[in-house]
Amino acid sequence: MSASNPEGPAVGLALAWSETRSALAGLLLSLGPALTLGLMAFAALGGGAAALGMPAALLASAVGGAIFALVSRGPVPAAGPSATPVLVVGGLVARVAADPGFDLAQPGAVQVLLALVATAVVTMGVLQVALGLSGLLRFAKFVPQPVLAGFMNGVALLAFLALVPLLLGWPADALHAQGWRDLPAVQPATLAVGLCTVAVILGLPRVAPRLPATATGIAVGCALFALVHLQWPQWPLGPMAGALPPAWPRWDVLAPYAAGTPDALLLRHAAAALTAGLVMALVGTLELVLNSLAMDQTCHTRTPPRREALALGLANIGSGLLGGLPLMFLRPRALRMRSAGGRTRACVLLCCAGFALLGLFATPLLALLPMVVLGAVMAINAGLMADLWSLGLAQQWRRGLRTVDVQLALLVVVLVCAVTVVLGFPAGVAAGALLSLLLFVRTMNRSLVRTQRTAEATPSRRTYLADDEARLQSLRARITVLELEGALFFGSADRVAEQAEALDASCHTLVLDLRRISLIDTSGAVVLSQLARRLADRGIALRLAGVGPGTRHGEMLLPFVGEAFIAAHGAPDTDHAIEAAELQLLRDAGVVPLSQTVPLVESALMAGLDAAQRARLAACFERVTLQHGERLFSHGDPGDRFYVITAGSVDVLGAAPPGAGGPRQRFVSLSPGMMLGETAMLDGQGRSGDAVAHGATEVFMLDGPVLRRLQQEDPPLAACLYRNIAVHLSQRLRAASRAWAASAA
Incomplete structure (x- = not known):
């Protein structure tokens, strides 16, 4: 029998503790934002927002997060509610809440509202699954950076505006119900608690980096809220979360569709729910691709984007069918869990189990959380959503870099951001698509x-x-x-x-x-x-x-x-x-090109020679005739002879391209009276290309041994010969230099 390894249990316990510690880190980081996002999704309902939104956020984090973790192939597949789709849901809820036929006190109306939200979330999931299966996901990378930056800045601004009431002690639906002109007075104590919470979360990593900043900030904010309430009860501090029902799955969330006579409120807003699902799918999938790519670069992994879109789509379908909020891949949580030691999906599943336990058994404690503290946590996340590239571009513009490209990029960022904030997400997506097309046409036209x-x-x-x-x-x-x-x-x-x-x-x-x-x-x-x-x-x-x-x-x-x-x-x-x-x-100009003939004795090689020398040198050459396309020599052949062209033309070509389907590169085409092959004969190297006749061609060939014998027998004649070869090479070099100079100019 083999002896058991005493290190095995210890290693297993260490890995289990590492995954558990990572799950706790992810839970502490995401709990506050998840609860706040649930409140934001249903903020238009005023006092009823927490009771509907927070359980939906916990349910999505538990059920949808677990589905994504099981299907995804990412290094740390963490998913949960995110500001972008939640704000789209918030717009849908505000639209329904403004309908005269909606009454929050009527259970049937609330059921219809939840069915519409579920419709949007399920539509988002179905479209993401379709994008993952069809392969259309690759087109997401073609969105121009200014368009993407403007949209993300618009989302960040909308998220921050939705949190203003919580930070100032106003009701969650203050902006929806009263508008900017009739807002209540600012509550200084509430604002002070929110700012202290923000300061702790942002400052703690510099002082005590080992402590969980978000959890510590929530604890300090809650303690400060309780202290102010006890010492100065007359100071208003804003509401707390209030009574929360357990986050049980809503198995009947789509029941209004099964009614014999569809509800009129449902029919009026069904198209808006489908549109919201489409917008969330497009934006969410694009954000998924970019965040997955950034995560792969950090972790040195390669995650298939189609698989991630499929996983996120299934997660949203599951969340929507049970009454949860839409989900996104949460890169900040994934990075935090990885830095805490998480390396597998086990840590994510443990984190999802933590959300499930909180949603089922800890809602009485969550009900005591001050809204201002949750708003402070989410305000930090809203700030982190702002696009850093566009902020850097704005800094360069302020420093004087005001080229046309920089100003156009900033203009696109501002336009997309403004349209998203003023007209909503569908208009922002439409404006982004239109500007993407215009930028594409401009780039193609300019380049x-x-x-x-x-x-x-x-x-x-x-x-x-x-x-x-x-x-x-x-x-x-x-x-x-x-x-x-x-x-x-x-x-x-x-x-x-x-x-x-x-x-x-x-x-x-x-x-x-x-x-x-x-x-x-x-x-x-x-x-x-x-x-x-x-x-x-x-x-x-x-x-x-x-x-x-x-x-x-x-x-x-x-x-x-x-x-x-x-x-x-x-x-x-x-x-x-x-x-x-x-x-x-x-x-x-009246010239018939390529038809001239140059006798050998009148070629450049014979320059400066008397009649006797020309006759003796001509006798050393051998005449060669070639038909069109016939090869004189091939690349790599020994350079043991050179040639003088007297009629026709010779092309020097490079090697044939792979597959021999395309044209061959031409090095030079030589006309009558010119020399060919002298370089290889002088340096002893092989031929640098193929020499092919262009039309009927006549050349005269001089062998290397004959040239060496001539050098021994008649040194003055050989010296003139070498000089003429050098002059010929010099002229070709000067012609090339002129062309290079003209090209550079």
Whole structure:
């Protein structure tokens, strides 16, 4: 028999205590905010808010939190009531409470109200499950940061405004019932208790970081409330929570829907409940994705967002069916529980069990909690909800960083925040969606034209004869290149047309570099087709770089413009598009390009030699003829010879791309009279690319051994030969330097 490990029980006890300690930390952190959120959800009911809202918050924390913990795959899956969906529920409750047909004293009316709240919560859950199963969750990341920041700031402001009555000693429904003009007087003692509670919660971590700040703040606030009440009973301190029923599940919460004749109050507000559920689902899912991502970065984990949306949806369905409030993933509680030692879902389930015990057996004690203390706790949470990114942006604006982008971002934040506060959450979501679309169109439109230059900065990689190159020096300015980036779609395509319309009358060819274009929709294709016709009317040719048969962009355009358009205007890349424009410019100048022949004795290699030396050197060469597409040498071949082109052209190409489906990169195209392969022969390295004939081509080849023998037999002739090779390389380097300088300018 194997001996038992004495360390096993000790390790197990340590882990159990760590999880229990973590559960207590989460419970102490979340109890005050949960009770306050329950009060906020039903604040429009005045004195009846606590009796309905606080048990609903405890039930959601216990039942919904447990469902989320069991289904989620997050590191510490803590869920509970959150300000954003609770404020949406509060708006629904206020709407129903303002209905003339609603009477809080009538049990049937209260049952209808609870059914409407349950409808909103269940709708939220069903939509979140649908988002998780459908994979549409990934689109949540496309919400612009200013829109998200404005919405979160609006939520934080609404939460704080809902807490003002509690901090000042007013009834919970003071703002709903009386408005800002007829509010009661401020109760200084109540405000003092609230401020002391806030000070303890915020200051304790600096003095005694090991003590639970929230629980200690609640205890100090309650003690101060009792002390003031005993010593100065004449001072008003605001209400306490009051009598609370146990937080038993409401199995009949949806019973009004089963009645033979649906209640008129239920029918009038059913659409509003469904709308509230939709808003909570959209906002809650987005917040879930962002908080889960932040939690993964902290814990170095990877949580599938679709699974988290499914888990939260099931949790909200369970909470809603039993009469609970909507839930969100609570990252602050998860981080607090993790810092207290929690590492598994066991600590979250223990925390949910704690909420269940409090809801079932401790409501008489919770009824003694002062409202001002709960309001102070929630006020801190409301402050933490404010978006720090927008606050930092505002600080930069105050320091003088007032660029257009900064001011536009701040304007969007303020607009979304204002719409959310003044018109409510549905209007805030609608405004955010509209501004997201406008920002997307603006970004795409602004970034579409990445650069504009002429071919002087980036000539083609074809090298021309000296006379032709001299002509092109002044003609390349008539070739305009627009490098595009982003999506060419209905919101940005007109930007290209506007840029083209502004071209100077001297422009000969417009090259649109589409390599960085990610999408071309129908509108983009139509604009390109119309642009080609309008430019042709002005005598300007259009070349589309990166468009050809079988290319990605060619496939995008083919259904809308046809093969003839692609053949007439397409080019494999910008290099070939510019070359086509250069060749056409030479033709327009009366030159027939690529048709010249240069005898070997008149090539650059023979410069400075007398007739005898030229004859002797020419005798060392071997003539080679190539057909179009025939390979002269391949990448990596030994560099044991070099060539002089006398007719045709030779392209030096890079290696074929993976799959051999796309165009090959062209290093250079050489014309008659030029040398080829001299670099590899001089340094002894292999060939740096493939040399392929472009049209019928004639070259003369000089072997390395022949050159070495010539160096021994006739050193002056070899010296002139090497000098001419060096001059040739120097000229190519200078041409490249001019192009780099023009490109940099």
